[in-house]
Amino acid sequence: EVQLVESGGGLVQPGGSLRLSCAASGFTFSSYWMSWVRQAPGKGLEWVANIKQDGSEKYYVDSVKGRFTISRDNAKNSLYLQMNSLRAEDTAVYYCARSGMAAAGTFDYWGQGTLVTVSS
């Protein structure tokens, strides 16, 4: 059974940093692109970033470029999102999602999400 479990969310002050983790199991992690998708309270889904199987390609939504870094450790079946210079508008539930073997795949499995709150 495919499982994605996020952790690392919490309350952080504006300008602060946070590192999210996603532990994957039930599939060959190193064979898939992986993504982070977020959802602000009461709002829609927003794709944040994705990373290729070997980490050689990474893409970001404009609003987080230069502040967030996506990475992965295939030996640990884990996906990460390092978030720096956090802003109030980054407040959201962050989901880890498996996004296919090809670059333009589908988000076929999602974690339960971890809440990040940026507030003083």
Added chain:
Amino acid sequence: SYVLTQPPSVSVAPGKTARITCGGNNIGSKSVHWYQQKPGQAPVLVIYYDSDRPSGIPERFSGSNSGNTATLTISRVEAGDEADYYCQVWDSSSDHRGVFGGGTKLTVL
């Protein structure tokens, strides 16, 4: 950047057919995926690559994509189908970014 437009809400009586649209410039040339999200839950994939259904998704869910509009169709709507629905594509012309529509709240009357 590429924009997907969905109606904020669609209402339908039980047993009837609901159609949720997703508009985008020449969206017919892209692959469209659809997600269902119920309150307090993570999204669930219901249609991928325009019209394919994942295992476990009822045949009542179907999809189409042509021209500037993709459509998610739910036949014989049930109370349990009430949820938010999102369309999604990849914008390969813009650094390979994921794009979601704004979401449509399906209300079963």
